Amino acid sequence: MRSIIYTESGDASVLKLVERDIPAPDAGEVRVRIIVSGVNPTDWKSRRGSGSGAGSGSEFVPNQDGAGIVDAIGPGVEGVAVGDRVWISLAAWQRPLGGTAQEFTLLPAERVFPLPASASFALGAALGVPAMTAHRALTVFEGGPSRLSPGALAGRVVLIAGGAGAVGHAAIQLARWAGATVIATVSTPAKASLAAAAGAQYVVLYTEPDAAKQIRAIAPDGVDQIVEVAVAVNQELDAAVAHSRTSIAVYANDRGTPFTLDVARAMRLNLRYQFVLLYTMGDEAFAAAGADIVAALEDGALPIGEDAGLPLHRYPLDRTADAHEAVEDDAVGKVLIDVSDAE
Numbered sequence: 001m002r003s004i005i006y007t008e009s010g011d012a013s014v015l016k017l018v019e020r021d022i023p024a025p026d027a028g029e030v031r032v033r034i035i036v037s038g039v040n041p042t043d044w045k046s047r048r049g050s051g052s053g054a055g056s057g058s059e060f061v062p063n064q065d066g067a068g069i070v071d072a073i074g075p076g077v078e079g080v081a082v083g084d085r086v087w088i089s090l091a092a093w094q095r096p097l098g099g100t101a102q103e104f105t106l107l108p109a110e111r112v113f114p115l116p117a118s119a120s121f122a123l124g125a126a127l128g129v130p131a132m133t134a135h136r137a138l139t140v141f142e143g144g145p146s147r148l149s150p151g152a153l154a155g156r157v158v159l160i161a162g163g164a165g166a167v168g169h170a171a172i173q174l175a176r177w178a179g180a181t182v183i184a185t186v187s188t189p190a191k192a193s194l195a196a197a198a199g200a201q202y203v204v205l206y207t208e209p210d211a212a213k214q215i216r217a218i219a220p221d222g223v224d225q226i227v228e229v230a231v232a233v234n235q236e237l238d239a240a241v242a243h244s245r246t247s248i249a250v251y252a253n254d255r256g257t258p259f260t261l262d263v264a265r266a267m268r269l270n271l272r273y274q275f276v277l278l279y280t281m282g283d284e285a286f287a288a289a290g291a292d293i294v295a296a297l298e299d300g301a302l303p304i305g306e307d308a309g310l311p312l313h314r315y316p317l318d319r320t321a322d323a324h325e326a327v328e329d330d331a332v333g334k335v336l337i338d339v340s341d342a343e
Contacts, residue, residue, distance in 0.1 A: 040129045066087070173296070224247075316338055
């Protein structure tokens with residue numbers, strides 16, 4: 001099978017296309033024939049050296065997310081059958097050769113979720129890290145639901161920073177599906193159009209000096225929860241539009257920008273800063289997120305493409321390096337790799 005590997009950390013030039021044997025599943029494992037692989041910032045960060053073992057001389061296959069068809073199952077696997085259409089996430093987590101930038105991959109059955117017939121493989125590959133992260137960010141606020149479903153966030157006002165990004169896009173869609181009023185912040189009018197296409201009822205340019213005033217005009221009592229991509233940049237705006245006990249779910253570190261918290265102000269408002277990382281959020285939350293995302297898929301609540309606010313950028317497997325560079329260069333939308341034909 002064709003597989004992308006790297007044996008040392010570095011820029012995208014370390015990625016190489018090689019031929020590897022198709023692996024056989026062990027107990028509890030599922031083998032998936034990958035149709036489309038999704039690329040996320042976590043993938044290039046791991047390639048750059050943030051992952052354990054990077055640069056050790058061992059082989060690593062990149063990319064956590066993908067979609068495809070179950071090709072084989074190991075002993076003890078239940079609820080998954082050969083021929084099932086599936087989407088997957090965390091394929092490479094603690095599994096150096098498990099990434100989706102290859103024609104077949106093995107992964108634990110718990111990381112495989114059904115892909116409804118109405119959903120394309122591209123849509124399945126666009127879920128994973130963004131949608132799972134968005135789900136977690138929407139379900140960690142004080143007194144709120146741990147699961148999402150229609151009506152679960154009814155009456156809540158959710159502010160989503162970076163509404164044109166992949167996580168922001170998924171958060172807008174999941175929050176709307178769950179009944180929230182959604183305000184998105186973005187940096188440019190072009191990105192505002194994407195956030196609106198994703199379903200945000202209100203979109204504000206955070207670069208405008210009266211951004212807080214605009215948000216307060218929409219939510220005079222303050223927003224209930226914030227899904228935050230750049231807490232260092234946005235902390236003043238967040239505090240200005242929060243009310244007592246607003247939760248701020250932080251899912252990115254804005255490329256390492258230092259964050260200095262105004263502790264006294266946060267204390268006065270009883271703000272809750274919840275830091276979110278998919279890898280360590282726990283098995284129960286991971287399984288719940290996957291199940292709720294499948295339900296949202298079945299309801300048609302998670303469309304992708306430019307008309308839905310998430311432009312697609314597609315590459316063949318032998319151009320995985322270009323795909324990684326696109327994500328590293330902050331491509332707006334979702335970068336996908338077409339690995340195999342669906343037939």
